[in-house]
Amino acid sequence: MSILSLKNIQYTYPLETEPVIKNVSLDLEAGKVYGVIGGNESGKTTLCNIMRGFIPELYKGTLSGDVLFNGKSISEYNIGELAAHIGYSFQNPFTQISGVKETVSEEIAYGMENLGVPREKMIQRVDELIQLFQLDDLKDKNPFELSGGQKQRVALASIVALDPEIIILDEPTSQLDPKSTEDIFKIVKHLKKAGKTIFLVEHKVDLLAEYCDEILVMSAGELVMKGKTTEILTDEKVVQYGGQLPQVTLYFLQAFGNQGKVPLTVAEAFSLLKGSE
Numbered sequence: 476m477s478i479l480s481l482k483n484i485q486y487t488y489p490l491e492t493e494p495v496i497k498n499v500s501l502d503l504e505a506g507k508v509y510g511v512i513g514g515n516e517s518g519k520t521t522l523c524n525i526m527r528g529f530i531p532e533l534y535k536g537t538l539s540g541d542v543l544f545n546g547k548s549i550s551e552y553n554i555g556e557l558a559a560h561i562g563y564s565f566q567n568p569f570t571q572i573s574g575v576k577e578t579v580s581e582e583i584a585y586g587m588e589n590l591g592v593p594r595e596k597m598i599q600r601v602d603e604l605i606q607l608f609q610l611d612d613l614k615d616k617n618p619f620e621l622s623g624g625q626k627q628r629v630a631l632a633s634i635v636a637l638d639p640e641i642i643i644l645d646e647p648t649s650q651l652d653p654k655s656t657e658d659i660f661k662i663v664k665h666l667k668k669a670g671k672t673i674f675l676v677e678h679k680v681d682l683l684a685e686y687c688d689e690i691l692v693m694s695a696g697e698l699v700m701k702g703k704t705t706e707i708l709t710d711e712k713v714v715q716y717g718g719q720l721p722q723v724t725l726y727f728l729q730a731f732g733n734q735g736k737v738p739l740t741v742a743e744a745f746s747l748l749k750g751s752e
């Protein structure tokens with residue numbers, strides 16, 4: 476059974492006449508990493524907000540169709556409950572810091588405090604997360620003193636602290652430098668190993684090619700492509716839909732056409748070219 480199912484979702488924002496999400500159906504399997512691409516304003520963020528129950532609860536508007544978490548409609552959960560199952564992090568690390576805690580350790584513990592996690596367990600969990608997110612040197616610092624990449628790691632740690640089964644990341648690296656971006660992707664890899672299901676909206680397709688099991692393509696509110704990373708990110712239709720293909724894949728397609736195997740990464744391209752010598 477899929478962990479999260481969207482069934483015929485259609486959504487219109489308040490005071491709007493046109494739906495921005497049109498007939499989207501989707502099943503997420505537990506433990507997989509899904510990369511989500513598509514043009515600007517194609518509905519990716521709206522879809523994330525539907526999956527975590529913020530739409531329609533907070534944004535209102537008109538939603539039809541069903542969202543099921545472990546087979547049960549998410550409308551049966553309250554938003555706080557749902558946040559413990561479906562974690563969400565978005566692109567701006569600066570606005571994700573609570574502003575009420577003075578150290579990184581306290582910030583990570585904040586969500587757990589709100590959920591009433593026992594103190595002993597909370598301390599142990601914060602320690603684990605500090606190791607995992609490489610925050611040891613920063614744990615006593617004020618979260619506001621951190622760089623963008625460090626803040627994003629703290630924001631993610633606070634979400635992972637609640638041990639959600641699904642983690643939705645909406646362009647988590649869009650404001651980060653390449654090194655901090657790699658750090659976030661390494662964390663994604665670790666979370667996958669820990670059995671989490673990850674829904675990652677991200678433009679950096681070279682990295683998606685490396686880390687995702689499946690790719691979804693959104694265009695004008697519709698889910699227009701969905702499949703294994705190797706199938707989707709070698710298909711030129713992605714570009715027509717406003718998405719991108721990895722650099723090396725585009726180069727290969729231009730140079731050799733869509734004949735035989737098309738590489739997704741530089742390493743794959745090397746071995747293909749070597750094999751054809």
Ligand code: ADP
Nearest residue numbers: 488489491495514515516517518519520521522
């Ligand atoms: P993406 O994340 O792919 O850039 P969005 O989900 O942010 O796309 O936006 C999809 C569409 O919904 C866009 O046309 C956008 O203008 C519209 N939209 C987003 N937020 C709101 C809102 N709060 N009220 C009305 N329209 C909105």
